[in-house]
Amino acid sequence: MKTRFNEIKGRPFYIFLLVAWCAGPLILLLFYSLSDINSGYIDFKNYVNLLKDENFRTVMSNSLIVSTVSTFLSLSLATISAYAITRKSIRFGQAALFLFLAISMFPSIATLSPLYLIFREVGLRDTLISLIIPYTVFSLPIAIWMLSGYFKQIPKELELSAKMDGCSGFTIFWKILFPLLKSGLATTAILVFVTNWNEFIYAVAFTTTNLSRTLPIYISKFPTATDNVIGQLTASSVIGAIPLILIILFFQKRIVAGLTSGAVKE
C-alpha cells in the first residue's frame, strides 16, 4: 500500500513552510548581525565589539554561572528526593509527587514580590545568589517529577540482588542506579538548564546592574530596533542562542522524549 490513508497533498511544501517559519527568525538574526548596513558586506565587527565589551562578557558569564549552578544543585537534590520517593516504600509518595507538580505550576509573579522583599532585607538584591536560589528551587518540583518517572523504569530486582550481595545503600545508588539513570538525568538537566538560561521575570526584578544581569535582561535593555544598535542587539541574541542551538543539535531526540513523556503517557 504505497499511498497512506492519511496522506495530505502538497506535504513537502507545507513542511518547507514550517521549517522556514520556525528557523527563519534565527537565520534573519544571523543575517542582521553579520551584515554591515553601510557597506552591505559580511562583517564580524558586531561580534568582535561584543566580545571586547567588558559588560557583555560579565553578563554572559553571569548567565553561564547562574544556569549551570542552579541546574547542578537542583538536579542533585531532585535525584536524592526522587530516589526516596520511588525506591523506599512510603505512604503518600504519589500524593507528594502531585503536590510537587502543583507547585511547579505556580506563576512566577505570585512569588516574586515576597522573595524580592526578603532578598532586599538580607542584602541579596543584585547578586547572582538571588537568582540561583529561585532557579534551583522552582526547577526542583519538575525535576523530581521527571526523575521519579525515570527511577520507576528501573526494575527493583536489581537493587534487591545487590543488597543480597551485601552492597551498601550508597554503592547501590552509585554503581547500579546511577548508570541506568544517566540518560534520564541528561534529559532533565537539559530542560532545567534551558528554563533557567531563558528565565526573565525574576532576573528583571532582582538585578539592577550588569554585575548580576543575565543575558535575557541585557538583550531586553537594548532600545527598540534603531539602526545603530541593531547589529549589537542581533549579535548578542545569536550568541545567546548558540548554547541552545547546540543543545538542539545534540540532544533533540532526548528533548522531544522528555517534553512529550509527561503529557502523553498520563
Add this chain to the structure above:
Amino acid sequence: MNFLKKISLTSDEKRAALLMAPAIILIFFVAIIPIINIFYLSLFRKVLIFDITKFIGFDNYRHLLVDQRFWNSFLNNVNYSFFSVAIELVLGLTIALILNQSFKARWLIRTAILIPWILPTVIASKFWNIILDPQYGVANKILLNLHIIHTNINWLGDPFWAMKCAILVDVWKYTPFLSLLLLGGLQLIPKELYEAAILDGTNKLQSFKNITLPLLMPTMLVALLFRTMDSFSAFSVVYVLTNGGPADSTELMSLYSFKTLFQSLQFGYGAAISVVIFLCVLLISIVYLYSFSYKTKDVN
C-alpha cells in the same frame, strides 16, 4: 495506641524523609512561604519609597473591583489567552497531523521545530520588534512590495495591531511545542484502527472525528492546560514587545502587577493583583483537571 502506630513512620519512611529534607525545606521556604506571604501582603498598604506599611484588610481588593486599568488588563489577558491558545491548538494539531507519517528529513524538521521553543522569549520578542518596526521593519517592506498594504503600518504603535502582534509572537513561540505534544499523542493511536476504518468505508473526516479526536483528547487537554495557565501569567512577550502600550492596549495582568510592584513600588496593591493571577491559574487548572478526570472516566 493503634492510631499512634498509624502515624508513626516506618524506618523506610524515616530514611526517605531524611533524604528528601533538603529539597522539601527549600521548597517550603522559597515557594510555599512566599505564596502564603503574598496573600498576607495583599492586605497591606505597603509603599516602599515612603516606608509605609499599614494593615488595610480587603481594601486593595475593593479597589481592584473599580480599577479600570485592572479590568483592562484582565480583559486583555482573556483576549490574549483565548486567541493565542486557540490558534496554537488548531495550528499545532494541523502540523502534528502533517508530521504524523514517515517522512524524510526528520532530523531537519525536528531541529527547526525546536528553535522557537528553545529560544528565550526575550530574543523572540526582540526579533519581532525588529521585523515589525514601522520604518526599518521587513514586515512593512514585504507587504508594501506585495501591494497588500499601501502605507507603512505602525504595528506595535497602533492599539488595533499591537495585541495581534503580541499574539503572533506567542503563537510563533509555542505552536511548535504544542505540535510536538500532539504528535506524541497521535503516535500512540494504533494504526489498526484506521485500517479497520478504511475497510468499513469511512472517509477521512469521519475517521478524524471518530478516532483521532477522541483518542487525542487526553493529550489535547494536558496541552491546553499547560498553555492556558502559562498564558494567564504571560509576561515577557508584552514586556519586551510593547511594554503594555500603546495606551495599555497590550497590558496583561502580570505586567500590570509588575509595574505596580516595581515602578510605583506599591507592594500591597501589586500583591493583590498577583493573588488574582494566582487564583485565575488555580481555577483554570481545577477546571481542566476536572474535565480531564471526567473524560478519562468516560473512555474507560
